[in-house]
Amino acid sequence: xxxxxxxxxxxxxxxxxxxxxxxxxxxxxxxxxxxxxxxxxxxxxxxxxxxxxxxxxxxxxxxxxxxxxxxxxxxxxxxxxxxxxxxxxxxxxxxxxxxxxxxxxxxxxxxxxxxxxxxxxxxx
Numbered sequence: 001x002x003x004x005x006x007x008x009x010x011x012x013x014x015x016x017x018x019x020x021x022x023x024x025x026x027x028x029x030x031x032x033x034x035x036x037x038x039x040x041x042x043x044x045x046x047x048x049x050x051x052x053x054x055x056x057x058x059x060x061x062x063x064x065x066x067x068x069x070x071x072x073x074x075x076x077x078x079x080x081x082x083x084x085x086x087x088x089x090x091x092x093x094x095x096x097x098x099x100x101x102x103x104x105x106x107x108x109x110x111x112x113x114x115x116x117x118x119x120x121x122x123x124x
Contacts, residue, residue: 001034004029004030005034007027008031008034008065009064010114011027012068012110013068013069034065035086038089039088041062042093045092056092062089062093063093063102064106066090067106067107070090070100073086
């Protein structure tokens with residue numbers, strides 16, 4: 001799971017084709033492992049088993065994961081033929097305080113971190 005989480009942090013899809021390429025490539029299992037884990041965790045919130053505020057305040061990785069897939073949800077749902085794909089994670093992230101603004105801010109912050117990492121690696 002640690003390798004899968006590391007992969008997801010560095011994964012920066014700019015198009016649905018990027019998502020499709022990951023699914024068909026060697027990192028597909030990492031993508032599926034992380035996204036299905038957070039979808040399951042979010043289902044605990046949407047079912048009422050875990051308090052939404054407690055979940056939201058305890059960590060933010062679910063937002064990081066959702067920001068990677070959010071722009072491509074309709075295509076992913078079509079690809080899988082599943083209109084409910086990632087519905088729990090979507091609901092938890094969009095209905096939390098700040099909702100989509102937090103998702104978008106996280107996406108930009110992560111992209112900035114990845115750009116800084118790339119720049120540092122290029123200097124080394």
